Amino acid sequence: MNRADDLLAILRDLIAIPSPYPSGNTATIAAYCARRLQAAGYAVQCPASGGVTNVVARLGQGKPSVVFNVHADTVEAGEREAWRGDPLVAQLRDGRVHGLGAGNCKGPMAVQLWLAEEVARRGGPKHGEVAFTFVGDEESLGPNGLKFLRDAGHIEPDLLIVGAQTENQLVVGERGVMWTRLTTLGRAAHAGTPEAGDNAILRMLRVLAHLQGDLAASIAARNSGGKQATMSVGTIAGGSNTNVVPGQCTVTIDRRLLPGENVDAAFAELRDAALAAGEPSGTVQAELITGSNGFDSGRGGAGVAAFSSAIARTLGAPARFLEVVGVFDGRYFACDGIEIIDFGPGEGHEGHAPNESTPLAQLEQAAQIQLHVLQGLLGVV
Numbered sequence: 001m002n003r004a005d006d007l008l009a010i011l012r013d014l015i016a017i018p019s020p021y022p023s024g025n026t027a028t029i030a031a032y033c034a035r036r037l038q039a040a041g042y043a044v045q046c047p048a049s050g051g052v053t054n055v056v057a058r059l060g061q062g063k064p065s066v067v068f069n070v071h072a073d074t075v076e077a078g079e080r081e082a083w084r085g086d087p088l089v090a091q092l093r094d095g096r097v098h099g100l101g102a103g104n105c106k107g108p109m110a111v112q113l114w115l116a117e118e119v120a121r122r123g124g125p126k127h128g129e130v131a132f133t134f135v136g137d138e139e140s141l142g143p144n145g146l147k148f149l150r151d152a153g154h155i156e157p158d159l160l161i162v163g164a165q166t167e168n169q170l171v172v173g174e175r176g177v178m179w180t181r182l183t184t185l186g187r188a189a190h191a192g193t194p195e196a197g198d199n200a201i202l203r204m205l206r207v208l209a210h211l212q213g214d215l216a217a218s219i220a221a222r223n224s225g226g227k228q229a230t231m232s233v234g235t236i237a238g239g240s241n242t243n244v245v246p247g248q249c250t251v252t253i254d255r256r257l258l259p260g261e262n263v264d265a266a267f268a269e270l271r272d273a274a275l276a277a278g279e280p281s282g283t284v285q286a287e288l289i290t291g292s293n294g295f296d297s298g299r300g301g302a303g304v305a306a307f308s309s310a311i312a313r314t315l316g317a318p319a320r321f322l323e324v325v326g327v328f329d330g331r332y333f334a335c336d337g338i339e340i341i342d343f344g345p346g347e348g349h350e351g352h353a354p355n356e357s358t359p360l361a362q363l364e365q366a367a368q369i370q371l372h373v374l375q376g377l378l379g380v381v
Helices: 003-016 027-040 106-121 146-151 200-211 214-220 263-275 302-315 329-333 360-378
Strands: 043-045 055-061 065-071 091-093 096-098 128-135 159-163 176-185 230-238 248-257 284-292 339-343 357-359
Touching (some): 003 360, 027 055, 200 214, 200 230, 200 248, 214 263, 302 339, 329 339, 357 360
Parallel strands (some): 065 128
Antiparallel strands (some): 096 357, 176 248, 230 248
């Protein structure tokens, strides 16, 4: 088979293995990757955390350590009627591979698996180490995927290449993300005598109105290098029945942080603003759900130079640097002083959509570009 056939075959296999969140079970797809990588000659581990199975495969030793990463979990397929075919059966139509995860992120995953096997077939790195990591828990922003591998010391990259839908261009910086839960407390009562209670939903509305004042304006004024700080209310829940004055109300808030902003400081800022809304002491509570800082690797590193050269060589045009709306797993290394690059085939808007697809030609190009990168950085021949 030629390269396109090889990539399509791998992607067909990956799409056929369910790995949706929820439940986030990646054991079967991890076992598939581990078998292929062991057969290719890699030293393979499958570290698990919180019910999530990950794969770490290494070849070579020493510095630099070039680590590839991509997440194996997907969202659910959603309404089956919206799909032209079975979302777990890859279909090639008009030069695009369709199927659940074809873009986000099993397309980049197929390229990395092909690349791992090709590097081994060529004898591996002449110096340094290459590692491939396939992880879960990305779609839930959870701690049991790449964050776990980092915190447990399973990988210590000098260059981290995260598979993402960048249309084979470069992302070298991301915003951070912070999720906060605000709770307002009141006193339940019969709706026929609302004055006997203390309405927690109305209290929440006052708190949110306060946040939408000075804090929202301050956040909206923050930007850096094309990146915008944001704050968005994502969910609201309160009350038990229409005829009951609600005693509790909860909202969740998504806050996107600029590189340089800190999760702890951003949470403290939001919490303090909520507590300053003028409500009685103890009736407003704030909880940090999850968060990670953003990063900006800059454009002067060895990885960017290698990718820029490989992109120009393969595509016949200079590399472009993109800004992304979402976040990928590289942010867990934001404070480690390493070079982080998001790269891969596919368009960002295809992810999480019915009939998700990625261009087969971009899969081929991504494979060639990343092979050139390893030829330059690790002496792969």
